[in-house]
Amino acid sequence: MNITLIAGARPNFMKVAPIIHAMDEANSRNDGLFRYRLIHTGQHYDKIMSDTFFEELNIPHPDANLGCGGGSQAEQTAAIMVAFEKELQAHPADLVMVVGDVTSTMACSIVARKLNTKVAHVEAGIRSFDLSMPEEINRMVTDSITDVFFTTSEWAGENLRKSGVKDEQIHFTGNVMIDTLLANRHKFTRPEIWDRAGLEEGGYLVMTLHRPANVDEKEKFARFLEAIIASSGDLPLIFPVHPRTAKIIRELDVALPERFHMIEPLGYLEFNYLVERARAVLTDSGGITEEATVMGVPCMTLRDNTERPETVELGTNELIGTDPANIAPAFERLLAGQWKSGRIPDKWDGKAAGRIVAGLEAMVSSIPATP
DSSP states (O other): OEEEEEEOSHHHHHHHHHHHHHHHHHHHHTTTOOEEEEEEOOOSOOTTOSHHHHHHTTOOOOSEEOOOOOSOHHHHHHHHHHHHHHHHHHSOOSEEEEESSSHHHHHHHHHHHHTTOEEEEETTTOOOOOTTSHHHHHHHHHHHHOSEEEESSHHHHHHHHHTTOOGGGEEEOOOHHHHHHHHHGGGOOOOHHHHHTTOOTTSOEEEEOOOHHHHTSHHHHHHHHHHHHHHSTTOOEEEEOOHHHHHHHHHSOOOOOTTEEEEOOOOHHHHHHHHHHOSEEEESOHHHHHHHHHHTOOEEEOSSOOSOTHHHHTSSEEEOOSOGGGHHHHHHHHHTTOOOOOOOOTTOSSOHHHHHHHHHHHHGGGSOOOO
């Protein structure tokens, strides 16, 4: 089976990597069962995604980079579709596998189906039901034309069934991002800020905020920061921040205490070293809520909805919402030791990629091979 795998951003490579490793294992058992080609659309430029990134996480380098970064949503979607059409025509595949919910996920799925190539979606079926999020549009469009659905939870499978997807198309395999987390947990690396800020295990907070609704509205962002600083006692706050967001913070009329540390974005191993040892995490990122849940770290999500309800229903995550007034009561519970303990969702055990590849092996006989 010829498979083209799509990655458009750094987290996509972390999701694709365990699948490639599992296919390599399958190939060792079944002499060349899978032939794959890894394509980076270039959607996101990430200076951290250097040779070291690939080596440290044992992630394969892409076979091609389409170089489709920059531009508006429409311009980027169009650029990816034009470039990937040429790539897929030059290197036909039996199956195009997309992961996650970035623009590349949707754009490459559309191209594949228009070229009569089957599509498999890893992380299919997750929904926030918030159409103001570009990622939600990407998920909905991708799943509407997907042939094979690999899901992270029972919630995701139920979303697909409600939209008319047949049971036999849905494979509940677990979360490949957790495969990468567990495979690399022993390699987590202490960042420089640990010693510089005098951090101690369980004695600090980690923040990540990036969604425009939270950081672009300056008055609201200022109230968020004031509430977090006022409610967090004397705990150091570690905020790996994009330069653009750092500039916004400096323009705000907010008194930042010495314990508030804005630092450069961290690599995967350093960032998760901090998360694993933190008292809690404050974030508006869905992926971090998954990792915090698996590591048993309290997580406050500054959003009104989540596409990963299992992290709330089962895990350590709570939706705090987008009203800064909700922050103080959340911190009262955290600092009083009253945060829920949570548990790890089913099949978030580091074996999701193996289940995905087992599903692909079962498909081999049903898909005519490309010449």
